[in-house]
Amino acid sequence: MKRLIQFFQLSEVFGYFVRVFQKPDPSRPNTSYLRMMHGINRISIVMFLFCIGVMLYRFFTR
Structure with missing residues (x-):
């Protein structure tokens, strides 16, 4: 049971955000490459959260 709880800890994920x-x-x-990489990561995180929001909205309205 303890291993299962450790598996579902999301503190690392939220810490990355x-x-x-x-x-x-x-x-x-x-460097410019590092700035571009972080910019692309930001865009992908925002798009992911937006899509999760749309999916939740559609799930609860149907």
Whole structure:
């Protein structure tokens, strides 16, 4: 049972969402490729959350 609870812990996932939308750390290297990668990650996270919202809306209205 303890392994099942550990498997469904979502703190790492939500921690990643918070880290992605924070300001970048000035002490870390900042290249154009890294900025593009983080920008694409932000776009994909927003699209994913929007689609989950649409699916939930359609599920509850039908």
